[in-house]
Amino acid sequence: MRTLVMATALLLVYSISYAQPEVAIEQWKGKTILLIGAHPDDDSYSMGTLGMLNANGNEVYIAILTTGNVGTQDPDLGMMDLALIRKQEEQDALATMGIPTDHYINLGYDDGMLEYEDTKEVVMKLVRLIRKIRPDVLFTFDPGKGGQRWHKADHRASAYLSADAARAAMWPLMFQGQITVEGLEAHTIPEYILYDSAEEDKDTWVDITGWDERKIDAMSKYVSQFSSGWSDYKGPELSEEEETEVKAQLRKWIEYRNGIPVEGFRYYKGLPDDIGR
């Protein structure tokens, strides 16, 4: 009995310590990182971390599922206008963080409709991307730990479709035409950084000192989302006065722990089958 208790305690300690990256994320080098999100600006949850990882010699790719073509309250903007605006905003934000804009991939789905798309097709496209990019780490919306986490539409779909794609990518007989015809290989993603997690599930905080102000600059590029451009879009440039105001607001979103600017995530390492456990 005593042995059993000790073994259980050891297992618990092991599983808790195993849940953390072996090397601090701030020290990561030479990794290939893929972020999957639903909208152009969903990288805002991890922009500081992504900028830092890119500068530290990691390859960072951003894959966004929808064009963001309905996210406006401006009655004068059409879907095509908004899709183009949001593409430019995303690229400007990435450029501000030093992330190559040709590492931005958009799968072209309509904003707000992701759950109603053909899910097999979406997963197939994500699997193809995973097999091509072969990431060491996947950044994605947290599907939830021990149960489904509430996210708004598209974020919810993005979380589950990404987890399902990560799982399918490792099995060579799933979407096997990508292997037999396209010459790709199955790929198992070993590590996951889950963003927009429930507060109680966050277990990893990345120190973004030196990247926080740059993150604010990058987020201020999303003029159609985080400024008066949301309801009355007048172009990519903000007046000096509004830029100051927008940045002051964005600065309030930066999270601090012990006075240090951070981004908080749930970290997972292991087979994609258990991302949500």
Ligand SMILES: [Zn+2]
């Ligand atoms: Zn979003």
